[in-house]
Amino acid sequence: MEMICSSIKKLLAVGCWLLAIGLAACSSLPTDVKQVNQMPDIYPDYVGVTIPTDIAPLNFVMADDAVETIDVEVTGSKGGRLHANGDVADFDIDAWHQLLAQNKGGTLTFTVCALKDGQWTGYQPFTMTVSEQALEAWGITYRRIPPSYEMYSRMGLYQRNLSNFDEEPLIVNTQTPDQCLNCHTANRTNPDQFVFHVRGSHGATVVGKERIELLKAKNDSLGGSMVYPYWHPGGRYCAFSTNKTSQMFHTNMKNKRIEVYDAASDVFVYDTETHTMLGDTIIMKKYWAENTPAFSPDGKWLYFTTAKRQVYPTDYDQEKYSLCRISFDAQTGTLGTQVDTLVSADATGKSVSWPRPSYDGRYLMYTQTDYGYFTIWHPEADLWLLDLQTGVSRPMTEVNSDRAESWHNWSVNSGWFLFTSRRENGLYTQIYLASIDTTGKATKPFLLPQRDPKQFYQNMLYSFNIPDFTSKPVDYDSYQTARKLNGQERVATRFQ
Structure with a gap:
């Protein structure tokens, strides 16, 4: 019985260690953010564009290849929020379309933070306009x-x-x-x-x-x-x-x-x-x-x-x-x-x-x-x-x-x-x-x-x-x- 308990404790310890490693690898949220008075330099340049509600997520990255992680908060002028975190701002497709439909005729505001050399930098928000005009194309x-x-x-x-x-x-x-x-x-x-x-x-x-x-x-x-x-x-x-x-x-x-x-x-x-x-x-x-x-x-x-x-x-x-x-x-x-x-x-x-x-x-x-x-x-x-x-x-x-x-x-x-x-x-x-x-x-x-x-x-x-x-x-x-x-x-x- 003692040997079984000892084995279980070892397995739990290994499991918690693997979970911790997994969380660290999958998520790095902004802390001690240094704010700067400039727009983020992103690729592709989607700052200020107008988009239809039926377009795929406009995923983007920081133009600087040395950036390790990008964290993006998206808020709609008519409600709704969306979050992406990783080496790419990769937005969930269904959530993206729900947000666009909710904000048709309104705007989306993107707040970007980027991690480079251990330092988080926060940038001035930018917007996209969600058009009233549908694309009407598959x-x-x-x-x-x-x-x-x-x-x-x-x-x-x-x-x-x-x-x-x-x-x-x-x-x-x-x-x-x-x-x-x-x-x-x-x-x-x-x-x-x-x-x-x-x-x-x-x-x-x-x-x-x-x-x-x-x-x-x-x-x-x-x-x-x-x-x-x-x-x-x-x-x-x-x-x-x-x-x-x-x-x-x-x-x-x-x-x-x-x-x-x-x-x-x-x-x-x-x-x-x-x-x-x-x-x-x-x-x-x-x-x-x-x-x-x-x-x-x-x-x-x-x-x-x-x-x-x-x-x-x-x-x-x-x-x-x-x-x-x-x-x-x-x-x-x-x-x-x-x-x-x-x-x-x-x-x-x-x-x-x-x-x-x-x-x-x-x-x-x-x-x-x-x-x-x-x-x-x-x-x-x-x-x-x-x-x-x-x-x-x-x-x-x-x-x-x-x-x-x-x-x-x-x-x-x-x-x-x-x-x-x-x-x-x-x-x-x-x-x-x-x-x-x-x-x-x-x-x-x-x-x-x-x-x-x-x-x-x-x-x-x-x-x-x-x-x-x-x-x-x-x-x-x-x-x-x-x-x-x-x-x-x-x-x-x-x-x-």
């Missing part, structure tokens, strides 16, 4: 691609749930060896209609509607592939450009390594019911390069960019695109007879690319560069906003940086937009989100949340390309699609 889709010039390496199309951190592949090029996957494009964020292009020996344009069709990669009449798609809101038509793309490398420009340009490009409309490409000489001019089409939300206009073709590669920096539009009749599938110029390259001395109208029809967002259209390689690339009621354009200084802003898309309610930027390191494009009000004023953008943001973005040696909102998860058979892509069967198209 998530986003995007392509992840490594920085490369010739080899496709490993790339894929992915979808991400914006309310948490769940990500899953739609298709990756290990399923289709030696193929390049171009980006997934849905119809007004509805993934029931989507298209993406695959380049390579088994190339095809994948169109998903009631069923998935694989179109022949190239049409001899066009002389190129179907790229840069944009759906007509009715769903029958989809606008494309066809491009003969080349690239060259700079030898004496420190901030620009490469220039991507088109030896030729045209814009046309594809009829998904008849497998017909609808073209017109008014937007397929011999000595002009038409590019990056987009339909208006009512389907009555087709926006596109156009530039006079230059002598390549010597005059590459003289290629400057104007923003134009032409009417479109969905009943007859015909284009109008007059092209309107909305932003003239002759007047601005700059180049326009990637026009994207808001779904409420009020604004059109585009990217402006010094020349060309492949904006990810242009550090001067900025977002601009055209008011379609007044015809006035302005730079979106509230979201632009001194590095490339390259691709953007609207939420279905036109209250939010996302874009890619290389502002962090100049090398990798990352996704940012911001809200925009009815006057066209945008809020401070915030980086796409991750559970451990510093570890994720420091270790993620991939760029995010062509992001877009999706109203629900993309639901299709990736295995069967890859199987078809690896086969030979394709639907032929004809040019009209």
Whole structure:
């Protein structure tokens, strides 16, 4: 009996010691805090951002890697509290969403303490605004691609749930060896209609509607592939450009390594019911390069960019695109007879690319560069906003940086937009989100949340390309699609 009691005492002693070690390892609460009159330097910089109620927790860390522990108290202006403590401010997902719902239209106040070299430092609180405007999106889709010039390496199309951190592949090029996957494009964020292009020996344009069709990669009449798609809101038509793309490398420009340009490009409309490409000489001019089409939300206009073709590669920096539009009749599938110029390259001395109208029809967002259209390689690339009621354009200084802003898309309610930027390191494009009000004023953008943001973005040696909102998860058979892509069967198209 005495031996049993002695053993129990030893086990209890070991258990208490292990418990004490566990508590010390899991929790280090602030004591003897030294207060400073400055904001905390956090990564990502979420200070003062505006967020929707349906966004994942905006976890963050101290920018200083020497900080051992961060302690964060969050209080809502309309009630509620939240606490996080550890090497990352990792907020419980359910508690985070409850706090945001409780404080819709209000603010969250973050009080941060950080432990470094045995000393706790307390910082001035900062706030986030919880918007009244819902995001109205289940998530986003995007392509992840490594920085490369010739080899496709490993790339894929992915979808991400914006309310948490769940990500899953739609298709990756290990399923289709030696193929390049171009980006997934849905119809007004509805993934029931989507298209993406695959380049390579088994190339095809994948169109998903009631069923998935694989179109022949190239049409001899066009002389190129179907790229840069944009759906007509009715769903029958989809606008494309066809491009003969080349690239060259700079030898004496420190901030620009490469220039991507088109030896030729045209814009046309594809009829998904008849497998017909609808073209017109008014937007397929011999000595002009038409590019990056987009339909208006009512389907009555087709926006596109156009530039006079230059002598390549010597005059590459003289290629400057104007923003134009032409009417479109969905009943007859015909284009109008007059092209309107909305932003003239002759007047601005700059180049326009990637026009994207808001779904409420009020604004059109585009990217402006010094020349060309492949904006990810242009550090001067900025977002601009055209008011379609007044015809006035302005730079979106509230979201632009001194590095490339390259691709953007609207939420279905036109209250939010996302874009890619290389502002962090100049090398990798990352996704940012911001809200925009009815006057066209945008809020401070915030980086796409991750559970451990510093570890994720420091270790993620991939760029995010062509992001877009999706109203629900993309639901299709990736295995069967890859199987078809690896086969030979394709639907032929004809040019009209």
